Each structure stands twice: as C-alpha cells, then as structure tokens.
Amino acid sequence: MARAQAGDREAYRALLNDITPYLRALAARHIRNGEDMEDTVQDVLLTVHAARHTYDPARPFGPWLVAIANRRIVDGLRRRGRIGSHEMPVETDLETFSDAAANLQEEAMNARLVREAIDQLPVGQRDAMRMLKLEEMSLQEAATASGTSVAALKVATHRAMKRLRGLFLPRGSKS
Structure with a gap:
C-alpha cells in the first residue's frame, strides 16, 4: 500500500488482486447470498481506493483493511435489512389461476348486457x-x-359512451 500511495500503479493493482480473495472470505462469514457478497467486496474495494490516502505506512496494513471491510460489511447488512423490511417476498407457488373457460358464462352475460x-x-x-x-x-x-x-362519428361515439356509462355505473362514481 505504501508503494501504491507513492504512485506505483503495478503495486496497487497487485495489492487489489491480493486482497480481493481475503475480502471475499471476510464477507462470506456474514453474507450468504453470492451477489450481495460480491457487491460488498466491490464496496470495500471502492472504499479502500477512496481512503488509500489515510493509510499510515508506519502501521500494519491488515488491521486498517479489516476495519474498512468490517464497516462496509455491516453497512451492507444494515442496508439490505432496511430494504428487506419494506419488501414482500413473492411466493408464486401459492398462486392459482382459474381456467380460461371458468368465466365464460359471466363474460357471455356481460357481453349480452352491453x-x-x-x-x-x-x-x-x-x-x-x-x-x-x-x-x-x-x-x-x-x-x-x-x-x-369522422368528426360526426367521434361525437356519436362520445355521446354513446357517456350514455352507456350512465347505464352501467352507479350515480356519483367517476370513471
């Protein structure tokens, strides 16, 4: 990291490549979903990049990295918890759909009335x-x-629709 701070791009690239598997292992301890885990690892790498100037080369690199990783992991868990508390799981197994022929009588009756x-x-x-x-x-x-x-047809259609609405919709309803 000290070489990366000094502007050595290859050292920085090697550092990021070396810490990525370690960050995945840290994230995997807390996050089970693979996509969420990868998102968290990317978030940690972005934070390391943004905060690289705060690293003190006189101190060990590991604790600095782990502190950033743990904060990002916890932030991600909180964010997913907040999002998850507002979402409803979709259980498609419980959905049933009626057969298309099931409502034929009702549809025929409605068509006849119209x-x-x-x-x-x-x-x-x-x-x-x-x-x-x-x-x-x-x-x-x-x-x-x-x-x-065409204008006369438009007027006639408009008046017919208005009259039909009056027949089918109860008084006072808007539609």
Whole structure:
C-alpha cells in the first residue's frame, strides 16, 4: 500500500488482486447470498481506493483493511435489512389461476348486457359503437361505410359512451 500511495500503479493493482480473495472470505462469514457478497467486496474495494490516502505506512496494513471491510460489511447488512423490511417476498407457488373457460358464462352475460344496451342507443350512436368498438373499424373505414364524417362519428361515439356509462355505473362514481 505504501508503494501504491507513492504512485506505483503495478503495486496497487497487485495489492487489489491480493486482497480481493481475503475480502471475499471476510464477507462470506456474514453474507450468504453470492451477489450481495460480491457487491460488498466491490464496496470495500471502492472504499479502500477512496481512503488509500489515510493509510499510515508506519502501521500494519491488515488491521486498517479489516476495519474498512468490517464497516462496509455491516453497512451492507444494515442496508439490505432496511430494504428487506419494506419488501414482500413473492411466493408464486401459492398462486392459482382459474381456467380460461371458468368465466365464460359471466363474460357471455356481460357481453349480452352491453349489446342490449347498445341496441337501446339512438341510431347514429348505435351505428358508431358497432362499427368502431364492436367491429373495431378505423374512424376512416367507419366514416366511409356509414357516409358520415369522422368528426360526426367521434361525437356519436362520445355521446354513446357517456350514455352507456350512465347505464352501467352507479350515480356519483367517476370513471
């Protein structure tokens, strides 16, 4: 480390290569997850790099390194503990999905109710809803087929949607 402080890049590179396995062993004592352990080792190496000017060559290097490593390990554990306390584990084993055919009756009933409601609309609104929403025609296609303008179709669709919302949504609800 003293040579690295003096500007010897090769000595610094060798130092980092030599301490990395030791730092992994220190981190492995406290951290079981491999990714978290590697993150912690990288954090220690970054801290060593940022604090290298504080090392006193007259003192042993090991205790200085271990002090930094222990602080970074504890900081990482605290951070993961805070994050973990706010996260909910996802247990996909307990999820069940209903068969697509399970709700066919309900969907058919809803579709029938919507079609009946559309049938009660005034002719222009009913035609606009059928072409644009049920048959999924573009505005231009529907305008050509009905002989009305795009603007008139937009207005009719808007009015039809407003009327249908009034039929299906309870009073006072917003949607």
